[in-house]
Amino acid sequence: MSGLDLKWSGSEKKVARRAFDLAFDAAFAKLMAEFKSRADAVAEPADLWEMERYLRRQRRELEELFDFRYSQLPLVFARLIREEYLDERHLAGLSDAKLEIVRSYLSLPKG
């Protein structure tokens, strides 16, 4: 099970880009809402430094998750579906081989 050797057609690349951007927008909207709520609650110096650590963790997680290399995309899409940033229907238009890889990742235990 690997997406390393798959070929991506022009229309598949468009589907992938759209799905990826959609998921990024969803992830960012969630982070934004959480940030605003945490920012409202900041009251002490320790809260501010915790906010710095929180933003660093979130940035690193997003950087790791949103990896737009075609070789990684099936795994990335599976993770994005699992995190509920993406619905599988947004991948309609990808080849069956790619969708099967996504689904096989989704069938693995979490962790």
Next chain:
Amino acid sequence: MSGLDLKWSGSEKKVARRAFDLAFDAAFAKLMAEFKSRADAVAEPADLWEMERYLRRQRRELEELFDFRYSQLPLVFARLIREEYLDERHLAGLSDAKLEIVRSYLSLPKG
């Protein structure tokens, strides 16, 4: 001009602690107001990552500025007065020698 070899009496230590804490509260209140205003304006991913860098810079500056070692306090107090986190009258009770060191730092050109 150095505070390295000064002796601090018990009452001077109390004055120093009170002035230091007062200045810290003032600095934190200023940072807090700026943070809340910046947090309200965050709208894009780049704003969030800039917020992370902003908090890191602010934390490092405060850590560097608020150095409660008696050997450093005259310089620290001079900086806090210059930054308008402290008024010289809050140092009343320190020996003339210490106040002179503070004033001599204040008389130096900025930078």
